[in-house]
């Protein structure tokens with residue numbers, strides 16, 4: 001079985017996880033910029049992190065023959081501080097130019113605040129000016145419904161962004177149709193407790209079909225499983241889904257979306 | 267159109283009943299435990315009990331209805347983020 005892991009925070013994983021991914025059939029891993037679990041004290045912290053995503057991490061993955069791509073942004077968890085956010089937005093373009101950077105992400109909202117929304121709009125403007133792909137993080141738990149609606153509206157407000165070049169991640173049963181009905185791609189994140197189990201992801205594929213959708217582990221420093229995508233494939237097999245269907249969701253779909261960036265090559 | 271056309275006929279009851287049974291008993295035990303500890307006034311327990319009512323629905327969209335029941339249903343951005351985390355239930359919907 002072959003698959004693409006389109007959302008994994010490998011800087012917080014061990015080298016053993018790279019080996020497990022490759023052994024499970026992973027053919028590329030994509031790493032959006034995110035929160036470190038603590039607030040970085042200045043834009044210099046982001047400079048170092050973006051350097052890690054664009055230089056060190058692809059070299060670490062290459063030791064296991066795994067192509068590594070990244071996305072660059074300021075995570076919504078850190079956008080309440082507008083001054084810091086502006087400093088980070090300023091250093092982003094050089095990193096967006098990196099050969100392994102696929103676009104702007106994971107941008108979005110966390111608690112759906114005014115400052116978060118303002119910084120989201122600034123990121124959308126940068127993506128529009130540079131014609132970048134966008135990867136969106138939707139908020140957690142009780143904040144997801146409201147945040148998903150605010151994010152979809154904010155992106156549609158920027159007429160030069162085409163929805164087919166944007167993926168709205170971490171959708172669940174109550175939010176999947178909101179972006180999809182407007183032509184966006186959607187991602188289902190497989191987490192042991194929050195977000196979505198393999199069984200529910202399989203349900204959503206059976207109810208909503210396999211167009212413009214992918215699955216990811218979003219593994220990071222929290223409770224998460226780097227092999228969640230191949231485990232979801234096992235659930236699909238158990239439910240009698242065809243090899244073609246599984247290959248479409250796990251491999252062809254992420255490749256189709258990500259190949260909209262000329263930098264993504266398998 | 268979804269891609270289940272070629273999907274074999276699957277006995278979903280056989281596949282999932284024991285797992286669902288286990289989770290249901292866990293929910294019941296959680297409600298018992300919080301009640302014995304006098305913690306049923308916590309809004310999260312209250313909202314969970316409200317969400318349980320969604321299981322009685324007639325349509326095959328109970329998971330969606332549970333998620334909606336636990337969601338913030340306001341539409342405007344808030345003034346300032348109160349922190350970074352989320353609790354899993356929305357306190358603002360009140361006890362009605």
Ligand SMILES: [Zn+2]
Pocket residue numbers: 007009032034106137218
């Ligand atoms: Zn993430």
